[in-house]
Structures are given as structure tokens and as C-alpha cells.
Amino acid sequence: MTELSQHKRKSIDWALIGVYFLLVLIGWANIFAATHTSEADSILDFSTRAGKQFVWILTALGLAAIILFLLPARLWEGICIPLYGFVLGLLVLVIFVSSNIKGSHSWFSLGPVSFQPAEISKISTSLLLSWWVSQQGFRMTRIRDFLICCAIIGVPMLAIIAESETGSALVYTGFIFVLYRKGLSGWWLGLIGLVIVLFITTLTTSPYWSVVILIGVLVACNAYMQPARFWHRMAICGAAVLVVSLLPSLLEWLSGMVSARMDYLTNRIWVPTAGETGKYFWSFITRIRPLYVILGGAGVAIPLLIYWAYKKKDTFLAVSVAAFVAGVLLVFSTDYIFNNVLQEHQRSRIEVLLGMKEDLAGAGYNVNQSKIAIGSGGLFGKGYLQGTQTTFGFVPEQSTDFIFCTVGEEWGFVGCLVVILLYVFLIVRLIMDAERCRGHFARAYGYCVAACVFMHLFINVGMTIGLMPVIGIPLPLLSYGGSSLWAFTILIFIFLALYRDEKKYF
């Protein structure tokens, strides 16, 4: 722990609350802009979404006040296990009792109000995960502790996937940053990144390129980790692979030469000149097939590497080889995963994102319209309520998942920059505050909140500008909707309560 002196002055972080307020107000204004019609209507008309959002904001503020001023901060650490169990129960229950909204089974409908347990689940998961990693004697490197972390994150994830809300489930991968902060090896982050890269390369180009990338990354890692032993291993493996992969063509070439020579000897027809020999050599090089190289690698290099790993007890090398084998399996099963595991709408969204399919009227419609709306904003935007794309309903879901389009169109690049910087401030502030906490629970929880906000921000904004596939998750605090606003309010204000409570310990 550093900067102990600062800990004494902790109280409510008003700056964080200020950013929270700003984002909520920006969201409210943009919901009005996204849904208003040409007739003059009021932002407080409760039949409109902006009016309803006002109600959601007021109730959210009430919740915030309760959390901050009424409930004891120590409550959260105490109830995290039953809360987690309760929410998990809701997550499973909703699969069976929910009505089908746009193909997903994730909403409870209670009269006029409906809410998504997946949103609350972020809170309960964050709390339980923070509690678990802050236990006395917790070590990330211990396999049992790590697996329990995975279970805490993975079980609600699986339930949400079963609700056909894969997008929301994706947010949970953000908890890996928390685990990283708590000591998870950086290699895991790299591994997940690598898997994503391989997945995309396989789908957009070919599995062979993915294998090439895989080899490249693993070789680079080994070169970085073990430069001493690296080069001679590389040389031996490389030579072996080269020989093996050239063997078929070599044989072919030799047999050609021999038969030509024989021909010459018997019929005296052909005398190869130097130039012709060179030409033959060239054609022999071009006869190398990627398949030969891979076979050569699999037949020679991998057994060789396994042998070394075993002999020298070189764990890193062993893991590398295992990663390689797993990677190749992943690459070649991606096609299978893509066509058989993913659902039709997810598949088509990924296809559109990767540019494999141009379908502007179908799956690509949302993204294309959204890009047009944002792209037409220019530097300063068209002005508040002046956006033609969002006002006239070209962008679907514009007040919820695509609220960022309204910002982009009406406020331009400057507006986007401001909104994103506000989020950055929020996330950075959460991380810095978390770092200042002495309590492990509060610190881990701060990271959980930051991870959730970041994942939502990146996926949502990435989706509206075509960096990510269309994944229906809201932009925190900005998007229309009570569930989301409440969930993030609770998430953030629990942290604020924990943070203020820190002061009481010292």
C-alpha cells in the first residue's frame, strides 16, 4: 500500500458522484432527442421515454441515497453469499417463466414494469467475487482458489447464456481484469486476447493464417522468456521443419532430374544448362505446400519440443506446446463452433462485422444506419434536436442500445470525446479510489465496478461504430431503461458507500 497519508482524508467521493450525475443528465437529454417528434413536446411528458426516464432517474437517486446514507456499508460483505444465491435463482427461474422479448428469455414482467435479473446479477457477482478474493490467505496461484473465482463468474454467465443473452454474458469476461489485479498471471489475459484474434482470423481469412499467427506469438513468447535456449532450439526446429516440408518436392525434383538424365543417357536429347537447373530449383521451391510445412512441424518439431520440455523440466515450453496444440484445435474447430454453436442472428452479426457478408437491409442495417448517424455528425454535430437520422427513426433501438448515435450525430466528435472522457474519468476514478482502499473487499469491488463499466462502454460504443458485433447491451447511465440505470446506480453507490466507510477504520 502506498500513499498512506491520503487515506485519512477519505470521505464521500463527490467528483465521482458529479460524473455520475453528468452522465445521467446527458443520457436523459439524448433520450429526449432520440425519441422526440417534430411536434413540440416536453421532456417531462410521462408518456414519452424521456418522461419515464425522469422517473427512473428520481428512483435511482432515491436508491443511491438509501445505499449511501441509510444502509450500513458493512452490510454488503455480509449478505453477498445469500444475495448471490438468490439472484442466481432468479436467473434460472427467468428462463422458465419469462415472456419472450426479441428472442431472449431474460425479462421478468411484473405488470407494467419489467426487469432483467442479469442486471442485478452483475452486482451480486461483483460482491461475491470481491468477498472471495479478499479472503484471508487467498492466493490466485492456488488452483483451487482460482477455480472458485472462475465458478463465481462462470455460473451466472452460463445462466445468462441459457437466457439467450450472450451479449450480457460477454460483460462477465471483464472480471478477468479484477482477477489480473488480484494476481492472475498476465499470460491469461494474453491467452484470451490470442483466442479472440485467432477466432477472427480463422473466420475472415483461413485457418492456415491463424496457425501462422499462433506459431509467431508462441515463438515470440519463448524468445522473450528464454532467450538463452531459444535460438538453438529455433534453428534445430526450423531446419527440421524445412527438410520435412521440402521432402516431397525434393523427391519429385530429384526423380525428374534422374529421369531426365536417364533420358539423356539413352537418347542424348537433353542437356540441362545452369539456367535450366536454376529454373528447376525455383519451381521446386514453389511446390512447397503449407500443408507440408504443418505436417513437418507436427511430425518433427512438436515431438522434439515435447522431448526438450520433459528433459529440462521446462514448464513454459510445455505450456507453449500445449497452447499450440489447443490453438490448432480451436482454429480448426472454429468453423464448427461458428456454424453449430452460435445462433443464427449472432452468426449473421459477426459475419457483417467481419465484412464477410454485406447485408445492409438485414443484420447490417442497424450498424450501417448507426454509422451513418454518427458519421454525419462531423466535428461539432448538427446541434441538439437537429439530428435527422436519429430523430426520424433510421437508427433502431436509438434510445436504448444505440443512444450513442444521438450523441454522435447531434454533438459530433466533440460530444463523443466529452462523453467518452467522462466515462474514462469515471473508470479511472474508480480504479484510483479502489487503489486507495485498505480493505481488500472494497478494493476488489471497485475494480469489479470499473470492469463492468468498461466492458459496457467498449462493447456498446464499439457496436455503434462497427468495431464490435451488434450485442444488445446498454450504455451505462445513458441508455433508456430502469433496470440498467438502477443496476449501475447500485453498483457505483455501493462502492461509494464502501469507500466512505474506509475512513471509519482508521
Added chain:
Amino acid sequence: MSQDGRHIRLLIGLGAAVLLLLGKIFSLQILNPSYKEDADRNSTIYETIYPTRGVIYDRNGTILVGNKVAYDILVSPREVQAFDTLALATVLDVDVTFIREKLKEYRRRRSAIGFQSVTMLRTVPAETYMRFDEVKYKFPGFRGQVRSIRDYPVNAGGNLLGYVSEVNQAYIDKHPGEYRSGDYAGMTGIEAAREEELRGEKGYHIFLRNSRNQIEQPYKDGTEDKEAIPGKDIVTTIDAALQQYGQELMANKVGSIVAIEPETGEILALVSAPGIDVNMLADIGKYWKEISQNPYKPMYNRAVQASYPPGSVFKLVNGLIGLEEGVLRPEMSYPCHQGYHFGAGHKLGCHVHKSPLNMEESIMMSCNAYYCYVLKNILDQRKFDNVAEGLDHWREMVMSFGFGRKLGSDFPAELSGSIPSSKTYNRAYGRGSWNSTTVISLSIGQGEILATPMHLANLCATIANRGHYFIPHIIKASEGVEIDERFTQPQYTMVDTLHFPKVIKGMWRAVNSGPGMGGTAAIAHVDSLDICGKTGTAQNPRGADNSVFICFAPMDHPKIAIAAYVENGGFGATYAAPIASLMVEQYLKGETSRPWLEERMKEANLMSRVKHD
């Protein structure tokens, strides 16, 4: 592993991710302009305002072609909901399969159509539209759009006026940037020739719309709108009454009448029979099959496109050339023993008339033999080394009358006819293997000469003007419409003005000598009009001779020169002369005094004589 500084690494990662987002947003908003254009296309809808097409007037201010209102039925496929197909078909007066086919087509092209409206049915008459309008609410997605279509108050000059129809892709490609699918353009006749003036300029109203194609409000309160500029009116040289009268006279006959005002070259009437009824022009698509399958080819404008041998009227040309060349003097007489005898037993026949006769009489009685002598004398002049040179000199003089080439009128698709040259005969007989008697039928306008009725009318105007003509044209200069200055420049022939009165005297006598005197065109006589004319009876290899007549009147200061050509009409005096005479009388007096003749002409039906493919 150290955990210190991990939060720094995470913050760096956050920074990288945010930079990625901002970079992409920057490229969308600042670097790539295409999204702004897409946005404009997305949210604005251009409603085309079609200009009214210019009106076409006759020379006296009568409207030949006006405009009336019709409706297009548009459909926005995305807005269409389930509806009673049969009811719509009944209301719109179309086949139910037509609507089904259209809807199927829109479904197939749905991604191309998107939120746009497409035209399902064109030029629905106002009555049908009113019926549709009453029940429109039952058919969401369908609406009507006003459009003006052509209206023809008088049935005059169907072929001349031409028709207007929707442009096809080939037409759009030929006029890059000027037309879009759904536009209309003049395809034939004056509509085509004066398309640029008539069409006007399209305008547009811009509206903002939402993604469901619902119009929200005018864009920038309509300040960016452009109003349509109506097409310019065109004044033609046609006399509607004369044109209509000519069409009536030519009913059930194949042929043409061309009437020209000699002192200006303005075409007063241009009749091609059989022609197209103006009612058909208005809805050309409906009648297209009928018209194109008609064996008499009503679209074919015989007045400028049919090449015939001119027959005896061409004697006038040979006579004038003879006079100019000095090989003929009016008082010279030649014998005619029922024809011109040449070579060993060859004869170019003639009818019975007095012999010998002088030039005036030869025109009056249309003697063949006389012009055989004339042509032979022209071709065999001493000054020429051989007959080939003589023929080419003759040809040059003939062509100065406008024959054998396009006159250069403002009427599209004019043909040139042909006048033979020495090359023609060298090819046919071999160099030096032909002489003046080989080509002797040229003397009487037969053989290798081909001319259009327009050429003959122009010849008549040239004679009426005593030696020059103005290029026949059909558009008068009017406000905003200029005509080429070639139409106001007199075109002189190679024959001196002095020689024309001698020929005109013969033409006057042909008409006005009185019965029993041997004038071939006595039937064309009208008291006090001083009509001067020349008959022709041109051989037609496909049946009865063609009846030809040219005349102008009055003799001094002529007001009208006319050529009538009736296929298979027999002698020039049988049909062509009465028809032309009636036309002249109608034009100069505004009425006719010979109802019996008029009735005979109108009721004569020669169609059975005409052979067609």
C-alpha cells in the same frame, strides 16, 4: 509475481481501448465524408415536380397539342399491408395478375427499393384515379401522383407531331444526365425534334422523412426547393384546318400531300396517309401493337421518307435545264407520234395529242417525246466530251433544285431520294457502253430517279418563286424559340430566273386551258385562283400507276405550292390533281366550291389496289 504497478498496466490498457474507440469515431466523423452523403440521402426525399410540356400551336394559334391531367399510381412496398388484390385491380381497371406480378417483382427487388416509392401504373385517366382515390384508405402504401399528359384538341398531323413516351434505358444512356427512369420524352415528329424546348426543366420539393418513408416536414421550410420550369411553346407552320382537310381527302388512300408557302418555305400541311390518329398518340403504348402490325405502316412518314419516281412533273426540271443550257427555246417544236422512237424499233410511248407541239404545249399536254428530245439535246451537247460528262452536268443542275439530297428541313428522318450519275450507269452497263438513249426515261421522271413528295413540293415552290426556294420547315420562330438561319436564306437553282415564266405559262395552260383543249389538269381549275400545275403519272412496279400532281397558286405572288402523290391512283388528273386543287382552294378561299369533287375524293378507297408486304 509482483502486483505493484498492475493498476498502471490496466490504466494503460484502458487508454489503448479508448483510443481505439476514439480513433474509429474520428475516422467516421471527420475523415470519411461518405456517411454525411448517406445521411442526406437517408433523411431527405426528393419529390420530383414534372414541368408541363410546351404546347404546340399551328400557324394561326390553334392548339395542336396541349396537356391534360393524368395520374401515376405509386407504391411504397414497405408500407403495403395485406389487401384485397382483386378490389384494387377492379378499381384501377387492370388485370389482377398484373398487380400480383408487380408485387412479386417488388418483393424480389426489395433490398434495391428499400423505402422508396416505385411507379406501378402510369397515366391512369382522371376518372379512374377518382375512383381509386375514394377507396385509397383500403390500400396502404399506394398513392397517386399527378402528371400531365398530351392532349390533342384537333385531329391534325398525327405523324407530324409525333408521340411522347416514357424513356427506356437505351434513351437514357444516349442522353447522359438528362433523363431518369420515369421521365417522358418526344420520340418522333415535332415532339422529338423540339424535345429540348418542349420538355422544360424538372423541379423538386425536398422533404424530411423518417425511416418508414413517412414525410415529416419540408426540408429547410422549402427554401432549397426548385420549382419546375414549364417547357416552351412551339409554333408550327402548319395550318390546322388545311392539315385536317388534307387528311380527310387522303382517307383510305396511300400517299402524301405536302403544302409549302413559297415565299417562306413554311410547310402548311404535311399529310402522310394512312397516318396515326391523334387519339392513338395520347396513349401510344396501348396502340403500339396495332400500329406496328398495320401492313400500311402508319408510322412511316411518306411525305419525307417515301422515295418514288416523280413521273411527268420532272419534265419541268428538264425543260428548265434545257432552257438554261440553250438547247431549248420555247418556240421549238418537236413531233410526237404516240411516242419517241429511237434505235432499232425502240419507242418511249406517249398518249394521243396534237403534233408537233412547242414547249408550253408540251407542258400543258405532258408530251413524253418532247422531253426525250430535250434531254438528248442536253446530254449530247458539243461541249461535253461524252455523255457521262453531260449526265453529271445535268445531275448537278437537277440537284440544285434540292433533288437527290436531303433538303435540310427541321423535320427528323427526312430522306434524300436519288439522282443517277454517270457512275450509276457505268456500274450497270460498263464505261462507254451507254448513251443518251439508254437513260432516256430520265426525261420523263422515270428510271433511276427517286424523289420524296417533299422534293416535289419544293420543286413547285421553286418554280412559284421563279428560281429559288427556302428550305421547307415546320417550326416558326416564336418567343424563346429560334430557328436556324438556313431557313431564311434563299437557295438559288442553277437555272436563271428568266426561264421560269416560260415554264409557268405551260403549267397555267395545263390547268386553265378549258375543257377540250388538251390540258392534262383541267380538273384542277378553280375560277380566279390562277392555279399553275403539272400532272404526273409515275409507273409503279407494284400495280397501278401512281397519281402525281404539283401546283401553286396564284400565278403571280403565289401563296401556296403543293405536291400530292397518291399511290396506285392512276393518272395524275384522277386523284392527285383534284386533291391538290381542293387543298389550294381551301387554303386560299377558306372553303371549297366543288362538293361533288370533294365527296368523290374523300370517299375514294384505293386501299385494295395497294400491295404491301
